[in-house]
Amino acid sequence: MENLDEVYNELIMEHSMNSYNKHKLDHADRCEKGHNPSCGDEIELELKLNGNIIEDIAFTGSGCAISQSSTSIMADVLRGKTIAEAKEITKTFIEMIKREITDEKELEKLEEAIAFKNVANMPARVKCALLAWHTLEKMI
Amino acid sequence: MNSEEIKKDFPIFKNRDITYLDSGATAQRPQCVIDAIDKFYENKNANPHRGAYELSIEATEAYENTRDKVAKFINAAHKEEVIFTKNASEALNLIAYSYGLDNLNEGDKVVISIMEHHSNLVPWQFVTKKTGSKLEYMYINENYELSEEEIKSKITENTKIVGITHVSNVLGTINNIKEIIKYAHKMGAVVIADVSQSIPHMKIDVQDLDCDFLAFSGHKMLAPLGIGVLYGKKKILNNMNPFLMGGDMIEYVYEDKTTFAPLPNKFEAGTQNVEGAVGLGAAIDYIEKIGYDTIENIEKDILSYAKSELSKLDFVETYYTPNKENHSSVISFNIKGIHPHDLATILDSEKVAIRAGDHCAQPLIRYLNLPATCRASFYMYNTKEDVDKLINALKKAYNMFAKFIK
Numbered sequence: 001m002e003n004l005d006e007v008y009n010e011l012i013m014e015h016s017m018n019s020y021n022k023h024k025l026d027h028a029d030r031c032e033k034g035h036n037p038s039c040g041d042e043i044e045l046e047l048k049l050n051g052n053i054i055e056d057i058a059f060t061g062s063g064c065a066i067s068q069s070s071t072s073i074m075a076d077v078l079r080g081k082t083i084a085e086a087k088e089i090t091k092t093f094i095e096m097i098k099r100e101i102t103d104e105k106e107l108e109k110l111e112e113a114i115a116f117k118n119v120a121n122m123p124a125r126v127k128c129a130l131l132a133w134h135t136l137e138k139m140i
Numbered sequence: 141m142n143s144e145e146i147k148k149d150f151p152i153f154k155n156r157d158i159t160y161l162d163s164g165a166t167a168q169r170p171q172c173v174i175d176a177i178d179k180f181y182e183n184k185n186a187n188p189h190r191g192a193y194e195l196s197i198e199a200t201e202a203y204e205n206t207r208d209k210v211a212k213f214i215n216a217a218h219k220e221e222v223i224f225t226k227n228a229s230e231a232l233n234l235i236a237y238s239y240g241l242d243n244l245n246e247g248d249k250v251v252i253s254i255m256e257h258h259s260n261l262v263p264w265q266f267v268t269k270k271t272g273s274k275l276e277y278m279y280i281n282e283n284y285e286l287s288e289e290e291i292k293s294k295i296t297e298n299t300k301i302v303g304i305t306h307v308s309n310v311l312g313t314i315n316n317i318k319e320i321i322k323y324a325h326k327m328g329a330v331v332i333a334d335v336s337q338s339i340p341h342m343k344i345d346v347q348d349l350d351c352d353f354l355a356f357s358g359h360k361m362l363a364p365l366g367i368g369v370l371y372g373k374k375k376i377l378n379n380m381n382p383f384l385m386g387g388d389m390i391e392y393v394y395e396d397k398t399t400f401a402p403l404p405n406k407f408e409a410g411t412q413n414v415e416g417a418v419g420l421g422a423a424i425d426y427i428e429k430i431g432y433d434t435i436e437n438i439e440k441d442i443l444s445y446a447k448s449e450l451s452k453l454d455f456v457e458t459y460y461t462p463n464k465e466n467h468s469s470v471i472s473f474n475i476k477g478i479h480p481h482d483l484a485t486i487l488d489s490e491k492v493a494i495r496a497g498d499h500c501a502q503p504l505i506r507y508l509n510l511p512a513t514c515r516a517s518f519y520m521y522n523t524k525e526d527v528d529k530l531i532n533a534l535k536k537a538y539n540m541f542a543k544f545i546k
Contacts (some may be wrong), residue, residue, distance in 0.1 A: 004489040008482070008540060014502055016542040017477075020354055040505075040512045042500055064479035125485060 001107050006118045007125075008065065011073070014063035019072035025058045034061075034135030036127050041067040045135050052083045054140075059132070066125050070116060071132035083140050090111070090133050090140075092131045096120065141430055143438045147521040148424075159492040159529040164309055164470050166359045167340060169419075171361055173297075176422035177415050182449065188414055189405070191390055191409030203414045206421035207404070210369055213424050214354070215345040220403040221377065223370040227337045229368035231355035232303075234383040234407065235332055238264035239353075240301060240327055242381060246272035248300040251329070253286060253315070255279045255308040258500045260334045260355075273300070279507065282307050283461045284311045291320055306338035310513065311498045312470040313461050314338070318349050321417035325350070325537040330376065335358055335380060340437060340519065341469050343432045348373055358416065362423035367416025370407070373534055388421040435520045442518050446471060446527045455538050459513065472499075472513040475538055477545035480512040482539050489498055490533035 014036075027044035035042050035047055041063030048056040057075040061068070074093075078086045095101050099120045107114050119129040147153050149170040153160075160168060180202055186193070190198040211219040232356070241337040244250065256275045268275040270397050278294045281287050294300055302324040304539070323333045330352040339417050340361040346354055353376070358367040369457050372380075382389055382400055386409040391399040398404045444464065450456050450473060459472045475483055484496035495515045498505045505512060516530060 004486065008486070012546045013541070017541075038497065041481075064481040066482070071275070124488075128481065131488065 012069040015069035016033040021072045021075040030139045032139045068130035070129045075131045143154040159526045161516040163519035173422045180418045223407040225368040226356040227368035236267045238380045238383045240267035244271035244273040248273040250301045251301040287348045293328040302331045305334040314466045358420040365418035407414040469516040480514045487533045492533045
């Protein structure tokens with residue numbers, strides 16, 4: 001693998017080790033657990049909604065740098081978005097990891113979550129990057 | 141022979157630049173095993189036990205020759221005590237279904253160790269639930285070993301089955317299965333020994349152990365994927381119902397009833413994996429040519445070198461018994477602050493192949509209170525240079541993560 005530094009980049013490392021999104025919400029409206037049985041990655045996502053707007057997202061859990069930072073960065077990106085926008089971003093993220101995006105411009109809507117683009121080249125780690133997003137899909 | 145010379149017999153190391161430290165998952169294959177499979181297809185391929193023609197008879201011979209070879213290799217008293225399966229998991233399931241379901245009753249106990257691979261654990265959960273019997277675990281002590289007190293407190297008079305791994309695939313602990321078998325027999329239980337992790341590394345003698353059943357996979361001991369062995373004492377196997385039914389395992393089939401073939405065919409339904417058996421035969425020949433004494437010496441050296449080099453890295457945590465005579469072939473470890481999967485990815489970028497995760501032993505990992513572990517496992521072809529590469533890759537990983545660990 002040639003692009004190790006591109007995957008374990010500053011942003012991903014900071015979010016995985018020292019995430020300010022890693023805590024419980026006081027009055028969460030929705031809560032969902034996600035788990036990768038083969039890896040042992042576990043997260044619990046919490047959402048606070050205001051109408052159709054995601055007012056806040058936080059998570060708790062444990063796992064590898066990819067799964068934990070992906071969850072944290074997802075929280076940053078989706079905070080303040082409408083549910084429809086969150087659905088669209090989630091779909092794009094999953095397509096990016098599965099290498100189904102042909103138009104690079106589409107990736108712009110992912111904001112910081114574009115940092116995971118190179119995980120698409122690491123088949124063994126795809127599940128780690130997708131855990132948070134698949135968990136969110138069940139909640140919105 | 142040393143491991144550098146042995147390594148030359150394994151073509152993968154010529155074709156791939158890899159430091160392979162995952163033989164606990166599956167071993168690599170020497171050229172002679174690969175050639176044996178080729179020769180079988182080039183010269184002897186036919187459906188065994190079926191045709192009256194020469195080619196089929198030769199295919200049958202090729203298959204049955206390996207049965208003889210396995211019987212001698214594990215010192216079985218009778219060749220029909222050797223049943224071919226697709227792997228150890230299938231062998232263990234066969235025992236659970238064909239022996240466990242029919243011989244367990246309410247109030248009975250099945251006792252296994254917390255070190256079992258899921259394949260010697262999940263089937264017993266199923267069978268004990270189905271029969272109303274109870275599943276109990278023997279737990280390890282602070283040295284990652286089973287104490288005599290623990291064994292004696294769990295295996296009691298209502299224990300009907302004991303399942304025990306010879307070597308833990310996570311910890312490398314060698315269990316004293318001979319003593320466990322002796323004690324379990326005193327209590328009236330039958331014992332299943334899972335030797336998947338030990339038979340690649342040490343001599344197994346079923347008569348000396350006196351185990352009632354024994355299971356292993358071929359692919360961890362240089363044989364092809366998809367061939368495994370169940371050994372069972374003839375008297376017990378004869379009294380068991382078949383596991384899978386169909387072709388080749390029958391005697392007479394009527395519209396409403398069937399009589400079954402004698403051992404070993406009773407437990408080998410359908411066209412069998414002859415190529416796998418032939419490869420297993422070649423693997424046994426190779427192991428015997430190298431000799432278990434040589435294998436054990438090589439591995440003892442490499443294991444103690446790896447432990448001493450790892451102990452120099454203060455950021456590495458290891459999980460193995462301090463009693464080195466009870467430790468075989470695998471080392472589990474973690475770097476504090478780095479998840480095992482991230483570590484495995486970084487090691488992979490240095491072409492060092494290790495395993496990370498729960499190693500098909502979730503109850504053990506949970507009992508150890510760890511999220512997962514990294515595991516380096518060694519075999520006869522691993523050299524000190526392989527260990528040095530592991531150590532260098534670990535240093536790189538630590539340096540990558542160190543500035544973020546707070």
